[in-house]
Amino acid sequence: MLRQYELVERVKAYNPDADEAILNRAYVYTVQKHGSQKRASGDPYFSHPIEVAGLMTELKLDQETIVTALLHDTVEDTLATIAEVEEFFGPEIARLVDGVTKLSKIETLTENERAAENLRKFFLAMSEDLRVLLVKLADRLHNMRTLHFIKSEEKRRRIARETMDIYAPLAERVGMYEYMREMQLLAFEQLEPEAYATITGRLAQIRNEGGGQVDAIAFDIKQALAEAGLQVEVVGREKHPYSIWRKMSERHVTFEQITDIMAFRVITETVDDCYKALGVLHQTWQMIPGRFKDYISTPKTNGYRSLHTALIYANSMRMEVQIRTHDMHRTNGFGLAAHWAYKQGGVKPDGQVAWLRDLIEIVDASHDADELLEHTKLAIYQDRIFAFTPKGALHQLPKGATAVDFAYAVHTDLGNAAVGAKINGRHVPLRTQLANGDVVEIIKSKRSGPQLPWLGFVVTGKARAAIRRGVRAKERQEVATIGSKLFDEIAGRIPGRIGRKAIGAAVRRLNLKDEEDLMFAIGSARLTDRQVMEALVPGSTDELPDDQDWPRQEQAISIRGLTPGVGFELAECCHPVPGDRIVGLRRPDQKVEVHTIDCMSLANGVDADWLDLSWGERTTGAIGRLRLVLYNRPGTLAEVTQIFARNRANVANLQMIQRDEPFGTYEVDLEVSDLAHLTRIAGSLRASEAVADAERI
Structure with a gap:
């Protein structure tokens, strides 16, 4: 645990003008308030907020954030009040502490409702000040580091699941990959203990058997780049155990079938050197098609920038390589937190605004706890694609996103008015899934509105929330x-x-x-x-x-x-x-x-x-159902569908009920304008040589 003078020295090292008095006062306040409280590990409770404050100093955050970290549990777990915090430490710190303070457990609520209400308060506070999120992520990371001290397996698994579902993706969305990886690893250990033990054991075995294989490959990469006149740093490592397990689960393969377990980072001086290094590596070793990604020209939402490629080394060994500058490397480790460092003057980074705005819209639109959790998880998971408006504006969406998701990503009003779409100049249904690089034009109408069937194919939380609200x-x-x-x-x-x-x-x-x-x-x-x-x-x-x-x-x-x-x-x-x-x-x-x-x-x-009731004018969307008995011979269904087309009836559903040679019985749902329309269709069917009988159900 950090001593009082050590914490102050850490802050003064990067912020010589920091107010020592307020830091000392906050340290003493949290020790006094938590008093004799103990953690599950047996350590004094105040060791936790002090360690969280220590994590904030590693990010070189301002003194208000450090004080907030020290005080973040006092209001919930002691007799301290927000009013008292404001009196002693000022309104800004009181606001931050209130934003981070977790809600007391409400036993009458279900687990989902408790989680949803915590999320609701959390996102609203986070939207006002990103430092709330930074302290909360550090709080969760330290709690995960000491999770093994909790005796109840059920409680450990619940906390681990919440971390995996909510906090690790949030860390990824703000670019704090170091936090994300450690959270995932610690949660993985609790949720899948056997898989964790097996994978970490196999990685240790490979490490021992390979001797210095990672170092040898890193040396070869560095030498190849040096011969091309590039001075770089090369760092090698095995892939993250959770990343390996997820790939095994998604691809249904064994550990031995995963060929790209090794990953390397090449750190250059300039952006030009990144692209030069990429060219050298592709000339030296064969690249694996489809694995190259350029996050320098098109950064991720969280500001992550790097070149990613995969190469085939000796003996058909596959390896991943990431190429970035020193500045990118610093930002990629701690994302938006790096922009909030004291040296940056505490200016809010622009990258947080768009997706936070989406999250707040989801919070406002969610009807109940399950809906909020569903939408939030959809909004913060990380697999993304890039699509463009006709004017070239870039939008990032989850894999599997459709034209409707894109419309809502551009603007809620555009999504509500969408009636069609063009992808790369070609008319497509609104349910069409987008691919990387698609240019999407949304066709809209003032008379239109969100449609209930859209919920069957949209994947973004923002779209689901807006459709349900509409x-x-x-x-x-x-x-x-x-x-x-x-x-x-x-x-x-x-x-x-x-x-x-x-x-x-x-x-x-x-x-x-x-x-x-x-x-x-x-x-x-x-x-x-x-x-x-x-x-x-x-x-x-x-x-x-x-x-x-x-x-x-x-x-x-x-x-x-x-x-x-x-x-x-x-x-x-x-x-x-x-x-x-x-x-x-x-x-x-x-x-x-x-x-x-x-x-x-x-x-x-x-x-x-x-x-x-009576039918009004311009009534739309009525479905009439017919039972058809068709002769079982080639071309029958084609003739029937032509009858539907000639009568301007759209088929909503067609299902075979039974086959009884030489007939087949079908039920068909048709979108019709009125009873006369349905009757006319039934008459046309009965007149056909392909139809033995047609009657309304």
Whole structure:
């Protein structure tokens, strides 16, 4: 553990103007506050914040960050308060300490909810000041270094999993690769102990058997570059054990089948020397196609810059080589932390802004704990591709990202308005996955909006959050429209005219936000007719019996602009289409379920409010289902699909139900405009020589 004078000397070594008094005061404060508290290792608890502060000095961070590291657990684990911290150390440090302070465990919440709430607070604080993240990562790294002292295996594994899922990817996203690798290694040891022991054992065996093989290869690389007039440093090492295990898992190969276990770093003086060194290495040893990456011309989001290549050495041995300058090497080890060093004047690096903004948007949009965790993990994992706008702006996305993900990466409004895409000048579906270097043009329409099916193929957290937020808003609007029409009926049963004043009073009595909230509550069956009447005119239901049978609607509610799956759901049992007589089933906090009036599932009665519905104009998205019996011979399906095309019907789903020679029975879902359209298609099918029978389901 660092002594008080040692910590101060470390800070003074890179910041001679540091305030010794505040550093000494913070050191004494944390020792006094944590007092006799002990860690699982048996060490005094205050040794932990002191070691975290020591990690911050290694990054040469400002004195406010060092003091924050010393105090980061005092508010949570002692009687100290944020107000007291502000009184003794000032508002800036109090703000940083509050941002880093972990939430107390809330036993009534699930593990996911606890994690989600910690993340929510963490990202919001982090967006205001990156130093919150730097202290938190150092806090987690030191806790991982002492994790083996915790007796409970379940608790060790839980902490390790959280580290692997959240903190290691976060360290990668801000370029702190040294922290990331150590966190992954320590978490890997807890999560996969047998694999960890096997891989580290095999690496030790190779190290012993190979004698000085790594040093010999490093010498050969350095000599080849020296003969070309390049003075460089070459460092060799085995690949990270967790990296080896992940490659084994993803490729389903054994340890012996992994051929590029050795990796080397070539450190040059200038950027020009990086490219010269690359040329020399490619001329000296055969390069492996597809393994070259230029992160100097196109840096990663976190500022990482380097040339990556893979070569075949003697005896078909494969090796990875990274080439970078001394400055890149320093930045690549500790990323954005290096930019926050005291010598840089504490200026926020621009690289953090974009992805932090995305994370905050995800936090704001997330509906529940599981959604937040899902979106956040998607947003911070590291496998990336690069794509360009037509004007040349570069965007980084996860592997597997689609045109919709790209649209939302450019701007949320562009994603919401997307109706099509061009990739490299060619029209493609929105679900098309992007490749490195693609030029993507998004085609938009003011009338469009986020579509529920997009959730089936987007991969970025930002896109998922925006789509869900847009769909929820549309659903709320549609349900509120239903509620508004039901409100008119309810108000019509009360003697006298109901004005704006009465509605405002009802909103207040029901503890709702506004009139729209009232209509949504009615439409979603959160309020009964009796409750609404009583809120509008207190006492208006006193003389009504509790089992009052309310009169049915005099007029059908039109579901104009119906969007299946949003505010309404078209029942799977009867597949209603415009032209059918329909009825709606309304249950609390569920979408209105639309059935045909003669649907067999309604025959025995259902426990729900019945709404008399009618189809509005310009209704879209209705699906009609037909059962087809086709002759089992070549060309039959082709002829049927031509009938669909001639009738302008899009096939949503086609499935064979049974084969009974010489026939095949199929069920087909068709997007149709109305009942007449579906009937016309069925008639065309029956007239075909390829179709034995066609009937609506």
